[in-house]
Amino acid sequence: xxxxxxxxxxxxxxxxxxxxxxxxxxxxxxxxxxxxxxxxxxxxxxxxxxxxxxxxxxxxxxxxxxxxxxxxxxxxxxxxxxxxxxxxxxxxxxxxxxxxxxxxxxxxxxxxxxxxxxxxxxxxxxxxxxxxxxxxxxxxxxxxxxxxxxxxxxxxxxx
Amino acid sequence: xxxxxxxxxxxxxxxxxxxxxxxxxxxxxxxxxxxxxxxxxxxxxxxxxxxxxxxxxxxxxxxxxxxxxxxxxxxxxxxxxxxxxxxxxxxxxxxxxxxxxxxxxxxxxxxxxxxxxxxxxxxxxxxxxxxxxxxxxxxxxxxxxxxxxxxxxxxxxxxxxxxxxxxxxxxxxxxxxxxxxxxxxxxxxxxxxxxxxxxxxxxxxxxxxxxxxxxxxxxxxxxxxxxxxxxxxxxxxxxxxxxxxxxxxxxxxxxxxxxxxxxxxxxxxxxxxxxxxxxxxxxxxxxxxxxxxxxxxxxxxxxxxxxxxxxxxxxxxxxxxxxxxxxxxxxxxxxxxxxxxxxxxxxxxxxxxxxxxxxxxxxxxxxxxxxxxxxxxxxxxxxxxxxxxxxxxxxxxxxxxxxxxxxxxxxxxxxxxxxxxxxxxxxxxxxxxxxxxxxxxxxxxxxxxxxxxxxxxxxxxxxxxxxxxxxxxxxxxxxxxxxxxxxxxxxxxxxxxxxxxxxxxxxxxxxxxxxxxxxxxxxxxxxxxxxxxxxxxxxxxxxxxxxxxxxxxxxxxxxxxxxxxxxxxxxxxxxxx
Numbered sequence: 001x002x003x004x005x006x007x008x009x010x011x012x013x014x015x016x017x018x019x020x021x022x023x024x025x026x027x028x029x030x031x032x033x034x035x036x037x038x039x040x041x042x043x044x045x046x047x048x049x050x051x052x053x054x055x056x057x058x059x060x061x062x063x064x065x066x067x068x069x070x071x072x073x074x075x076x077x078x079x080x081x082x083x084x085x086x087x088x089x090x091x092x093x094x095x096x097x098x099x100x101x102x103x104x105x106x107x108x109x110x111x112x113x114x115x116x117x118x119x120x121x122x123x124x125x126x127x128x129x130x131x132x133x134x135x136x137x138x139x140x141x142x143x144x145x146x147x148x149x150x151x152x153x154x155x156x157x158x159x
Numbered sequence: 160x161x162x163x164x165x166x167x168x169x170x171x172x173x174x175x176x177x178x179x180x181x182x183x184x185x186x187x188x189x190x191x192x193x194x195x196x197x198x199x200x201x202x203x204x205x206x207x208x209x210x211x212x213x214x215x216x217x218x219x220x221x222x223x224x225x226x227x228x229x230x231x232x233x234x235x236x237x238x239x240x241x242x243x244x245x246x247x248x249x250x251x252x253x254x255x256x257x258x259x260x261x262x263x264x265x266x267x268x269x270x271x272x273x274x275x276x277x278x279x280x281x282x283x284x285x286x287x288x289x290x291x292x293x294x295x296x297x298x299x300x301x302x303x304x305x306x307x308x309x310x311x312x313x314x315x316x317x318x319x320x321x322x323x324x325x326x327x328x329x330x331x332x333x334x335x336x337x338x339x340x341x342x343x344x345x346x347x348x349x350x351x352x353x354x355x356x357x358x359x360x361x362x363x364x365x366x367x368x369x370x371x372x373x374x375x376x377x378x379x380x381x382x383x384x385x386x387x388x389x390x391x392x393x394x395x396x397x398x399x400x401x402x403x404x405x406x407x408x409x410x411x412x413x414x415x416x417x418x419x420x421x422x423x424x425x426x427x428x429x430x431x432x433x434x435x436x437x438x439x440x441x442x443x444x445x446x447x448x449x450x451x452x453x454x455x456x457x458x459x460x461x462x463x464x465x466x467x468x469x470x471x472x473x474x475x476x477x478x479x480x481x482x483x484x485x486x487x488x489x490x491x492x493x494x495x496x497x498x499x500x501x502x503x504x505x506x507x508x509x510x511x512x513x514x515x516x517x518x519x520x521x522x523x524x525x526x527x528x529x530x531x532x533x534x535x536x537x538x539x540x541x542x543x544x545x546x547x548x549x550x551x552x553x554x555x556x557x558x559x560x561x562x563x564x565x566x567x568x569x570x571x572x573x574x575x576x577x578x579x580x581x582x583x584x585x586x587x588x589x590x591x592x593x594x595x596x597x598x599x600x601x602x603x604x605x606x607x608x609x610x611x612x613x614x615x616x617x618x619x620x621x622x623x624x625x626x627x628x629x630x631x632x633x634x635x636x637x638x639x640x641x642x643x644x645x646x647x648x649x650x651x652x653x654x655x656x657x658x659x660x661x662x663x664x665x666x667x668x669x670x671x672x673x674x675x676x677x678x679x680x681x682x683x684x685x686x687x688x689x690x691x692x693x694x695x696x697x698x699x700x701x702x703x704x705x706x707x708x709x710x711x712x713x714x715x716x717x718x719x720x721x722x723x724x725x726x727x728x729x730x731x732x733x734x735x736x
Contacts, residue, residue, distance in 0.1 A: 011339070012337075012338060012339055015287070015289065016275060016279075016287075019276070019279065020279060023279050023280055024280070027280040057466070060466075061463070061466075061467060064462055064463035064465075064467075065463050067462070067463070068461070068462075068463050069339070070283075070284045070304060070337060070339055070340045071339050072339045073338050073339045
């Protein structure tokens with residue numbers, strides 16, 4: 001079954017490592033849904049969070065290929081694991097119109113934050129699990145969404 | 160010390176004795192140092208592609224890292240095919256290229272090309288050196304990565320300012336520290352136990368081995384293993400020679416142009432033990448039907464190969480040599496049984512055959528058969544890509560490992576001649592024979608001059624059928640004889656829809672290979688009838704220095720057996736022979 005998989009790649013902080021990862025994925029025909037590369041507590045080590053579509057077998061093959069990269073230290077597919085806190089971040093620009101108060105109510109319920117208000121629109125930020133973010137988007141859609149940007153997922157293990 | 164001096168010193172410390180390449184603006188300082196270095200012999204090829212294949216041939220023949228040195232821009236882009244070729248066959252080479260000065264990288268400077276970008280997907284690892292301090296470490300890592308684990312090519316791109324910069328406290332590191340790179344060499348004991356158990360229980364076990372046996376130097380272990388267990392073995396193109404071809408347990412090469420017995424055995428076995436091989440589509444044919452009755456065990460140093468194409472029941476990640484050695488200890492001896500009888504019957508019933516009529520045209524298989532009889536026992540055979548390659552794989556009596564060098568994965572026409580040069584530089588005392596076709600040889604024919612000038616004694620065999628024979632064969636069998644752009648003699652005087660050379664053929668024999676040889680300073684010989692074959696081969700083999708022997712062969716001969724692309728490997732066309 002095709003499924004979304006979240007993969008965490010721990011890599012050595014070397015020049016071009018992100019290009020190696022994305023290059024490998026496209027060379028082997030995998031589509032990336034989202035990818036984030038950022039430093040960690042150890043300046044020599046970066047973590048790359050990757051979301052790809054595919055069957056378990058196919059994603060296992062991706063993971064093995066990524067693991068072969070000389071700069072890859074560790075690779076984890078956390079999709080089927082429960083002991084991870086997974087978060088995503090969104091900035092969303094909604095039509096203000098005359099439904100301002102309704103939108104503020106939703107912001108409250110979702111514990112989101114209004115970061116900017118103009119005559120025409122409101123900009124909101126929200127972080128949380130992906131399903132919460134998707135629900136928020138759906139509820140805002142009727143008011144007219146100008147644009148939104150999502151960060152893609154990041155995760156940390158509970159242990 | 161300057162970057163150039165550090166590089167050459169490091170190469171010496173890595174044991175490099177021969178290098179191939181081509182100079183250019185940014186690498187002049189390296190050549191300046193190299194020219195004063197007695198320990199490293201440099202061979203100037205006539206094209207950078209030739210240099211990479213020569214380094215590759217050197218690596219295949221010796222097991223050591225092959226090295227080439229080229230300039231930036233076009234020098235580096237010309238190495239791309241050679242790097243990809245080494246990558247697909249897991250051959251350890253280090254390709255060193257000069258790069259434009261660091262400050263102008265990214266400005267489309269003269270002879271600038273993004274080498275790390277170009278080579279990223281076709282090499283095991285690559286480097287763009289950022290400062291002189293890291294140069295020694297990077298060279299050490301490049302050689303380490305190329306030669307350990309599953310070997311492969313490493314590209315090393317050095318900007319001109321770093322080549323010229325100087326470093327005060329130069330020390331060549333003794334070890335590498337790569338947190339993300341630690342190949343697994345020893346097989347998991349429990350999995351090896353499981354495998355031994357599966358072998359004990361199997362009724363129809365089969366061994367399927369490939370280039371991993373060669374790269375881990377596991378031939379002695381493999382022979383010992385089959386002798387103890389009497390398990391028949393099929394060996395891929397990349398592994399030929401790891402068991403002598405006359406060994407009675409050897410069923411031949413499997414796959415698209417494999418022996419019937421080899422393919423039947425793959426389809427019928429109940430335990431398939433794959434070692435150092437990767438279930439390539441040219442071997443497996445239709446994956447849906449491949450070895451369906453078998454429990455699949457896979458021994459490979461590269462974990463990513465396990466279950467990539469065929470689902471594996473018993474995975475063993477490790478070096479083939481280590482794992483086989485351990486397996487020999489654990490496995491019980493087995494006597495030849497019904498299964499051995501069956502496979503031997505297939506072998507006898509479907510022999511490799513060809514017909515050479517006394518007064519007919521020379522058939523290419525006959526030439527290869529005669530080479531096999533007349534060559535020295537320890538000869539190194541190198542091929543190009545196409546029909547002659549398959550005939551060489553099938554009809555040569557392979558005797559020992561690292562003595563049959565062929566471009567398997569990438570299928571690179573033009574590989575043969577430069578790779579043979581590399582092998583000959585590594586083993587000046589051994590006979591090195593390059594078997595090629597009239598198509599392939601023209602893809603790196605400029606290296607004839609390199610052979611002549613450097614007196615590299617490669618014996619070149621050109622099987623001239625006037626066609627790009629393998630593609631023509633497909634056109635004949637699957638494209639209604641529409642020989643589009645495969646006749647090398649076709650010109651404007653010919654009808655556009657030619658169905659092959661008949662009596663009225665207007666094609667022109669071109670080029671004259673004997674003259675090409677002579678123009679390049681080689682002895683050129685030609686055989687046009689069967690009775691000339693031995694004469695030409697004998698004369699060519701006994702001549703010192705490089706020789707080109709042309710054999711004008713039957714143009715429409717096909718390679719059989721053949722499994723059409725995408726079919727099950729037991730759906731074999733055996734042809735008329």
